[in-house]
Amino acid sequence: MPSWPNFRADFPVLHQQVNGKPLVYLDNGATTQKPRRVIDALVRYYERDNSNVHRGLHALSMRATDGYEGARARIARFINAADPAEIIFTRGTTESINLVARSWGHAHLKPGDVVLTTEMEHHSNLVPWQQAAKASGATLKYVPVLGADAEGGLDLAALDALLTPAVKLFAFTHISNTLGAINPATELCRRARAVGAVTVIDAAQSIGHAPLDVQALGCDFLAFSGHKMCGPTGIGVLYGRRALLDQLAPDETGGGMVVSVTYEGATWKPAPERFEAGTPNVADAIALGAACDYLDALGRDQIAAHDAALSGLAMEKLSTLPGIRIIGPRVGTPRSGLVSFAFEGVHAHDIVTFADEDGVALRGGHHCNQPLMRKLGLTSTTRASFYLYNTPEEIDTLVASLRRILKFFAG
Amino acid sequence: MPSWPNFRADFPVLHQQVNGKPLVYLDNGATTQKPRRVIDALVRYYERDNSNVHRGLHALSMRATDGYEGARARIARFINAADPAEIIFTRGTTESINLVARSWGHAHLKPGDVVLTTEMEHHSNLVPWQQAAKASGATLKYVPVLGADAEGGLDLAALDALLTPAVKLFAFTHISNTLGAINPATELCRRARAVGAVTVIDAAQSIGHAPLDVQALGCDFLAFSGHKMCGPTGIGVLYGRRALLDQLAPDETGGGMVVSVTYEGATWKPAPERFEAGTPNVADAIALGAACDYLDALGRDQIAAHDAALSGLAMEKLSTLPGIRIIGPRVGTPRSGLVSFAFEGVHAHDIVTFADEDGVALRGGHHCNQPLMRKLGLTSTTRASFYLYNTPEEIDTLVASLRRILKFFAG
Amino acid sequence: MSDLADLYQQVILDHNRRPRNRGRLPTANRVAHGDNPTCGDQCSVYLQLDGDRISGITFDGSGCAISQASASLMTVQLKGKTAAEAENLFGVFHEIVTTGKEPEEISDIGAFAGVHAFPARIKCATLGWHAALNALKGDPVPATTETYKD
């Protein structure tokens, strides 16, 4: 393990006992915990600045507007967007992807077109494309995943045959929430662009876990959730290249996104307002800005190194458990900070319930990844996912707890 | 004024100076302030329970799920819904209305159908219907507003002619955010139902200002925002009658709202999950539940009486200002807790800027109500809107500030 | 650990390890499928209904120890019962798993009383039962794989 300061003091939630044991929170793939700084940003907003934005000229409204637009600019810097207007606030990754699938899909997809995605997508980056394909008559195709344990990642050789000029859009996840596989996003964008396809990156699992630069990635759209990067629930982002956003019709309509409304019709503001109908989630946007500050103060490349070190350690120690089947990248190949595994004869839900008794928070199930599970011959896995506040000792606690469970069920 | 305890101590934001003067917050129509109890609910969630919901079996996840579903049940009680499953969490009123306009509109509207709304709607309850009509070939019609100052409210006599069997849906606001008019919602629902039309109530301005009972109203859908009822930004509700919701296709798709997903297609959970794709805004939903507790502890009928008393007082005192034009209900007719007015030759924005110098927060503009403004021959009004923490003294401050402004511009 | 020991009683572990009546029932004239979308647990129940009486019952699927043991035990309990008796027994079972109260005259299914301390697991315990009741209520359908979604 590289040396890494202990940041647990920043996270109030970590300092509690669960079932009489110190909480070992290893469910960061589902959601991350919030540092004091982010919670404080919420409190400060509501105690000092709360007001509606945009349409107000009084002091509180101007402060709220400055805070909200400041957060937009902060997030643009966080992902190196060329222009804050490329940052659209949404509820989260799922809404961001739905926005593209509907607005872009409605305008551009037609029968004969192909939407390409992969076999390892989260339902949120899969079902919206099924719906867009169904609505437009386009066909949905999948880049296969290689190996009995999906250890080979995406089949990049198959990509050549799949990436025909009929492909109008390629949507893929940056990091798989089930496998821990890290996809070569820059290469995928480059190859998609070569056939003229628009690219959508699901960055739910990569945002806040490593540096991320939309211009270097070369993507057209990128979606993420605040709650997976130390930010609050209820806020997320759709990044879209300006040139594309300006051509897109709005998804939702209403106050704040119109220029002129008559009883006959309406005209729209440009991005980002065009895509933000109604009162936005001001407080959580501002708190998301605070999360960016927090993560950058720690250093996202260091966080990435810490995550990877923890998952490497976990891989090593978990491999010693009898009968374990670990899916995703093999020991020694790059893997994000999560490990998914299964045991013959002991179901993930029983594991999660037992681990919880030891204070260890794990996730068991299909991880919103049913088709991939089915392909791997599994119905569920248990997943341990790490973040900046996890420690090597917590992995020991995890492994000890799993040993106890296995013993119990071996009877 | 009826006697009413002073609740200002509950609201941290109110205890500040703006431009050297005590803040007089009269912009509650745009958004309300948050009591300590609501802010504390957020902090407590993030410090103690934060986790993803639904798919988790560990302690934090179960607590978060209980909190989130508990908030759903709390809100169902708050509006007397028959079943918590009728409460769908959204970002706010605007998203709620868009959800109905898209999902219901797509399934049910066809050329020749009529969607009925009124001339006094907020853009958020107008533009989505324009879009739904455009997409389906249906026609959008408006119940007229009566009087040069819209003082006559909705033209209920015209309703007979408008409410033909061709009307498939009638969407109207409970309280106008610009006029302060209170529409006879129960009667409107009854008459709409008589011709078989589905009803949608925009309750953005009524929620939290008076008791509200969806079963007594007899509506099919009802939309509101948390931020206008002492709750946080980023959370709102669509109430829908169970029988209607169960027939409705989902709007957004993704994790959490599916039963089964294959690479070929997906099947949906019933309401409310069907309409809540992705990680929900757990923290803000829980804090919205706390807002319900707060408001009910005070008593919503008392809040309504206080609001009405303040706007009555404001009407009386504002009427003494030279050249003022007050729109909406006349003195002596029911009016919600807001007053919109204009002066010949002094623009609303100049008024708001001057009032801000006196610490008074007002809103000036078209209030997302451009067509109504145009009909009344106005481009903007100044609006003072009251809530439970406002006092009669603040109305004196408002009137004094306006006198000063008029004097300045009279030169 | 006491709650856990209550949850995973010996009866449950035993049914989980050696499920009874597992697999397709060739003579089935009713089938229904249950999903627990939260967990991904799945359970199919095959019934041979002779008039009003369950003369044969098996289950199939995958899931946690609680859901598998519950379905297994259920097949044992329901065999030979009438539809009304089955519904009645489910009422008793539901009461047990939600309240933790074990009625005295009930033996094996009382083992599920520990579930009540784990509200998130109640759905696991009732999955097979719901499928069985649906099969009882449903139209007679030939038990082929085409009749239920995977």
Place this chain on the structure above:
Amino acid sequence: MSDLADLYQQVILDHNRRPRNRGRLPTANRVAHGDNPTCGDQCSVYLQLDGDRISGITFDGSGCAISQASASLMTVQLKGKTAAEAENLFGVFHEIVTTGKEPEEISDIGAFAGVHAFPARIKCATLGWHAALNALKGDPVPATTETYKD
């Protein structure tokens, strides 16, 4: 109140009360419309462009004192200027309203320096200017009401 007195200088109040060059320009060969959707302020600018030179200019619309006075003063300043000179002057004006720095050689438009302390009002002050620049850049259009949205 000192900031406010800076914002609403005498020149501004005067132009607001007695706007110059207000109304349609019958001889206009360019027109553009500006909206401030945040406020609902509206401004139409009518130009008579002879070659590269603004030989006539009027404005119309409604809005706050800042936007109306600014448009009024602008018409006075731009009359007789070339397109390049107009753009240049807008650059100076923009600098004044965003920074509050009054260049010495500038007289009347310096009155808008107070706007910089009210960032939300900068859009009001520049509304007419944006319309004028758009009219300069735009295709020649007859100045009828049909050419711009109400």
